[in-house]
Each structure stands twice: as C-alpha cells, then as structure tokens.
Amino acid sequence: MLEKERARKLIIAGVAVTVLAAGGYGTYKYMNPKQAPTASHSSHQTGAPSAIVGDKVTLDAKARQLAGVQTAKVEKKALTKNIRTTGKVAVNETGKAYLTSRIMGRIDELYVNADGAYVAPGQALAAVYSTDYIAAQEEYILALETVQKLKNISPEMNQTNAKLLQAARRKLDLLGVSSGEIEHLEHTRQSNRQMIIRAQFGGTVTEKLAVAGAYVMAGEKLFGVTDLSTVWLYADVYERDIASIQLGQEVAVTTPAYPGQTFSGMISFISPIIDDATRTTKVRVELSNPDGKLKPNMFASAAIKSSLNESLVIPTSSLIDTGLRKIVFIAQDESTFVKRDVVIGQESNGFIQVLSGLNSGDVVVTKAAFLIDSQTQLGAYGSHAGHGSGKSGGGTPQQTVPANAPQSAPPAQTNVNSGHSGH
Template identity: 30%
Template sequence: MPVRSLPLLALLFFAVGCSSNAPPPTNDATAEDASPPDQITLTDAARSELTITTVTVEERPITSHLSLPARVLPEANQQAYVTSLISGRVDALHVGVGAQVEQGQVLAEVTAPGLSQRVAALRQARDELDRQQRLQERGVGLTKNLTAAERDWAMARQELRSIGVRADRIERVARGEEDLSTLPMEAPISGTVLDRMAVLGSPVDEGMELFYVVDLHPIRVVADVFERNLDQVREGQEVTVQTPVNPDRAYQGTIAQLVPQVDTERRAVSARIRLSNSDGSLRPGMFATVRVAITGAAEPALPADAIMTDERGTYVIVEEGNNTYRRQDVDAPADAEGTVVVRELAPGTNVVMDGGFQIMSAIDNQQA
C-alpha cells in the first residue's frame, strides 16, 4: 500500500491552529457544522487548500488466480531408449550423461558373437545377387537363380536389420565400404542424454536399455486440476508456470489438453501445457506451479491505491458531495495491488484517491 505524506500546507494549517499564540481553534476553521464521527464537512476555504482527486466505484469482472501443483515431463514422442537388440559386451562408450546428440549418432559399440558371420553372409548374398543380375543382362541367366539370390539378399539384410543396423549402413557394409566388427548403438532421436546405463566392458543382454535420450525443446508441464476446480479450467486457457528452482521467472503458455479422466488416487485431471523451453532451463522431474487466471462475476471494485490503512484497519474516504467526506471501513487487504473488491460500497460511489490522508487528519483533528 503506498504511503501518502501530509502536504506542507496542511501541516501548517493544523500547526497554526494549535499554536499557543493563536486563538483557540473552532470547528468553523475546517468544518461548517458539527459532523458525525468519521465525517467532516469542509468550508470552501479549507477545501481550496487541498488537492483532492476521486475515483468512482465500478462493477467489473474480478480476476483471481488458481494455483495448481505440476511437474515437468518430456513430451511423449520426444524421448527414446537406446536398446541393444543382441547379446554381447560393451566395447566402447562415446558419450555420457548430459551430452547433446544428433539422430543417428553412435553412442556406444557392442561386440556381439556371430556378428562377423552375419556380415560375411550379407556380402556373399550381395555378390551372388550382382552375379545373377549380370547373367540376366547377358541373357544367359536363369530366372529361378535370380529369384533365389534376391531372396537370400533380403534374408541377409533382415538379419542385420533385426539387430538395429540401418538400411543405408547395411548397403555400405555389403559393398565393403564400411566395416561392422562391432554393433553401433545409435541415437534414435536428437536430444540430451539424461541417463546412461551402459558400463564399459559389461555384458549386454538382448533388450537391455543402454541410454535414455530426451529432446527438451519443447517440453511438457502437467498440472493437477482437482475435481472441485474442473469448472474453472478449460483447454486454450492462458497460464503462467513457475518453478522453485527459479521462482522469479515466469513461463507463459496455454493448456493444450485436459485429459478426460480423473486419476483415482489424486482425484485430479491432468492439464497438459507445452512450453518451448528454448534455453533448456526446464528439466524433466522438476516440480512447478501453474497459475490460471480466473475471471469471476462483476463486483464493485476500486483501484488498490484508493485503499488506506491505520491502526483501525483498512478504509477509504467517500465523497458525499457539498464538501462532505466520511471514512468507510472496507474488507480489503492492506497490501493489495491492481483492483480490489469493495462490497461495502455501491457502484457510482466517489472515493478519494489523492488527498485522503489530509481529510482523515482533519477528521481526527475535529474529533480531538
């Protein structure tokens, strides 16, 4: 609540009234007639000494904020595990936790029994297919032999595809342009390595997860909307997201989806918010708070700057007309900002914005 100081002119006005050399003050110095408690009617002369501005109480929709507990999660289609599709041993590790990787980048290499035999069978099948195709071009080849060569080539390729070797690499290996003494473990997506389960030299079983890679741009925030608040939240609503790690930073987003099912344990519906997270400051596993702006019904309201406070509580100075002003206690927080509801006042009531403390001082002086 802003603190307003008594203008020098008003201070002098009251100081002169209390001087030992001045005649005893009378109510006529500031008021025309005796006024009820907490009310004063100023003379025209006294009114002219004060700078008073007023604001009118208006009915307006009041915006409040609903705070929802939330957590930061990766997008479902932007996370992947790097899994070994064959048993073997970790022969080389190329990245660690936190590394930025590109799709197709080799993260580790696994030595697998029988890999060399599969490569040999692939190259043999490729050579035989090439030979049968050349014979066909010269018109001396048999169709059944070409068909058999094509079948063997497809089977040899599938043997390597089944353990995770990409089709373009298989073609290069078949033509001898690339070696395949170890099985490369490649990143299925671009992103950040959040976990590495592989240990150099350790055995690997078929289906074992070696790395966990997540694309953090964008990222998802999932908030719990409890049953009692379901009628206040909808898809497309703008929200503000904050985290305990950086409470002064606010991320702006919208509710992309409300899951159409209540979690039976939390008694809440999940609201999903997608944030760009361009700087990577939001990380999976973080807790967050989602604030949703809720616009309520129209109520009598004032700018918070019109609210004053003293030892008796919060109040405003109401302008009654004909230079008459009165104190009106209101149920409003002393540290309110923006717009506050004042149910004690009717719409159309004029309330003092500037000059209120001078008027209240005159009221107190009158009652002294």
C-alpha cells in the same frame, strides 16, 4: 387474673385489626394494579441516535458520520480473475524413451558416458562385439557373390538368388545397420567385428544403464533419453479456483532463475482428484523450452487469468458472511438500512458476484456494515432482555436504545410479597 384476661383480649383484637387491614390493602391492590415507574420511551425516540425495527436500522446524521457509513450502487460488470500459484517443472513424459540394443553381444566401447549429455538422432552410442552381427554380414556377402556367379544360368535362378540377397540385406537393416554401412560392406566384402549402435532418436540422457564390458541381450535398455524442448509445470490450484480454469487456458510462468522473463504456457491437463491435505488439485502446464532454460525440478510461479461472465457485482467490503448466511445492507434512503440475504459467486479484484438477492441500481453499504449489523443484534437482544416481554403496558413494540444513549432512571422496586410482580 382479670387484668391478664383483659390484656389477652386486647392483643387478640389488635391482631384481628391488622389482618383485616392487610386483607383490605391486598384486595385494593388486586383491584387497582399500578406499574412501577419506568423510563419513558418517548425520550428514546427523541434523543436516541439509532432505532431498530426487525432487520431495519435507522441512523441519524451524527451516528452515520461517526460510523463512517459509505454506500455504492449495484452494477453489472465483467470481472477478470487472477489466480496465482506455484509449481515445479517436470519432464515431458511423452518425450521420454529408451535407447536399446537390437543385437546380443559384449559392449567393447561406450561413446556416451554421463547423464545430461545430449544425443542427436543417428549418433554413435556404443561399439558391440556380436557373433550374430558377424554372421549376418557374411550371409549378405555370400548372397552377393551367389547372384554374381549364377546370374546367367536361368531366369528362375536369378529371381531366387535376388530374393536371397534381398532377405540378407533386410536382416542387416533389422539389426540396426545403416544403409551407408551396408553399401560399404557391399563394396569391401569385408565383415566388421564390432557393430556400432546408434541413437534411434535424439534427446538428453537422463538415465545411463550401459557399462563397458557388459553383455547385453537383444532389446536391452542402454540409455534413457528425454526430449526437453518442451517441459511440463505441475501447479497447485486451490479448490475455490477450480471453476475458473479450463483446458487450453494461457498461463504466464516466471522463475527466480530468470528475473524479469516470462514463459508462456498452456493448461493441458487438470487432475480429477483433490488432495485431501492441501485442498488443491494438480494442473499441468505445457511450456516450450527451445533454449533449455527451464530445467526439471525447478520451482516456478504461475499466473492464470480467467474472464468471468458479466453479472451483478458489489464491493467485497459490503458482504457479511456469518457462516450460515451471506448478508448485505440496502440503503432505502439516507438514514434507513435494511438487511438482505444474497447468493454470491466468485470474487476478483475487490468485487464479488451476486447471483441473487439484489437488483441493478440497489444501493448497498460498503463501509460500517458490521456496525449496522451489530445494531440489529443489539436490538434483538434488548427487545427480549431489556424489556421483558418486549411490550409496554399498551402492547406496542419498543425501540432499542444503544449502549451510548443516556440512561433513564431505574424502575422502582416492587413488593415481592404482594403476590403479583410488577414490570
């Protein structure tokens, strides 16, 4: 029993000593904190090919050579924008018209029988049997005979008969009878059974409505004709190019049907509506077509040149478009590059307008701008993830080392049970 009691006391004493020792060590660690060994940042500063502070990137000569960094000066320049698009030839709507009959009757003969035929002004279209026409001729013949028979009765009667004759001639004229046919009727005093309907104007027949043997009413359409000496081209211009076009602008048009030949036109209309599916607007180009080479429904290509006002320009390769920001990198010196936001205008021939954000004479990066931007992104990531709070024990900001820099020794593991985690 005594030996068991002595052993029990020894165990209790040992435990007490261990607890006291652990408490003393913990108190010592608490009063004298030490950081776990970390990689020396001085090695980063001396051996790293790049350094990033905010939006500023510094690259040594070797890094610039490997990246192929190139620069160019910002300058003022007047650009010429070339807009190329396609379209379809259409008839000139102002040149479309219908040839109609001025009398009621039956079509006995048709002198124009097919679409596509050219009709000259005054050309005979059809012969129509009409009782109205016959009655108008006989009325005119009767007026002629009355004037001749009663010309010596009295001045008042002569004046009345002259008015009747004038009214009868006017009636024939309104029915579309030519002056030559009226003179022939006056000479022969024989009425014609058929009236010849003639074209009031010329053009190409695009619609044939008349049929031989059919009865027509006064004012009924016989033929649809179109003047194809001028045609329209409807071209699709993308939404981004609308600001570069205007009424009266010259357009060069080419077609596969006539290789090497260019037709000159002019913008006569710009649609106020954007097509929701294609994001384009219709532009109408008026083209002279004296030889009839340009035919409706023919496909064609159009080239529009637009002169832009003089402004600051940079190469398009300088711009980084993130969707939310437009960014360029300014070269402060041979090795230092700074990110800058800009507002851009229109693009043409490898250059893009800069409306604000740059000054004339600034030097921008034209090649490897994306690589420099990636360095700033890596710097932002490393300052938060690679160094915890982003500060060393002294509270100074740390530089970021790229992935290809030599790696330092990993930090030593700390006792997670000490109650205070180390860096």
